Amino acid sequence: MSLRKTIFSLTAAVALTAGFLGTAEAAPRTLTYNAEGAAEFKQAVVDGANIWNASVVNVKLVRTTSASANIKVYADNQWPRAQVTSLGNGRWYMGRQAVNEGHHVVRIAAHEFGHLLGLPDRRTGLCTDLMSGASAGTSCKNPNPNAREKAEVEAKFRTAATVKAETFVDAA
Numbered sequence: 065m066s067l068r069k070t071i072f073s074l075t076a077a078v079a080l081t082a083g084f085l086g087t088a089e090a091a092p093r094t095l096t097y098n099a100e101g102a103a104e105f106k107q108a109v110v111d112g113a114n115i116w117n118a119s120v121v122n123v124k125l126v127r128t129t130s131a132s133a134n135i136k137v138y139a140d141n142q143w144p145r146a147q148v149t150s151l152g153n154g155r156w157y158m159g160r161q162a163v164n165e166g167h168h169v170v171r172i173a174a175h176e177f178g179h180l181l182g183l184p185d186r187r188t189g190l191c192t193d194l195m196s197g198a199s200a201g202t203s204c205k206n207p208n209p210n211a212r213e214k215a216e217v218e219a220k221f222r223t224a225a226t227v228k229a230e231t232f233v234d235a236a
Contacts, residue, residue, distance in 0.1 A: 095126070096128040097135035097136070110127060111170045112175075112176070112177050122217070134152050135154060136155040137156055137176075139159075143234055156176035156177070158173065171194070171207040175234070178195055185234065187199040
């Protein structure tokens with residue numbers, strides 16, 4: 065091999081090792097959700113999923129009608145709640161009790177998806193905190209996760225994080 069080819073090969077190897085030529089980004093993890101049981105709240109569920117899709121890159125929520133969806137969404141007459149079986153898997157309920165009290169349906173949807181994405185309730189009372197839930201009051205219409213919430217979800221889906229099975233009941 066000529067000296068020129070040897071130097072080129074070594075330079076290319078060093079550049080690849082050091083990341084100078086770029087590295088492949090991992091594809092986002094895709095989670096499917098089935099909103100067929102969400103009754104009159106199907107559009108709010110879609111909107112809540114779209115908010116997360118616009119907010120994070122390591123996970124994407126994709127609507128399906130499959131019974132084997134990662135996330136199943138239902139509506140009932142109780143308080144909204146999420147039942148997480150593992151990170152990205154489980155079910156959540158759009159509870160009409162909170163809706164009837166005046167809580168914003170898209171905020172509820174985004175909040176409940178937040179649980180399935182690994183976030184706990186944080187009853188801070190701040191409208192800027194999506195995971196403050198009902199503690200922010202009925203005047204809060206903000207359905208967007210804040211920077212901390214986004215970063216937590218990104219970190220959980222960047223690695224093989226685990227989330228213990230848990231039920232979150234979002235009563236006031």
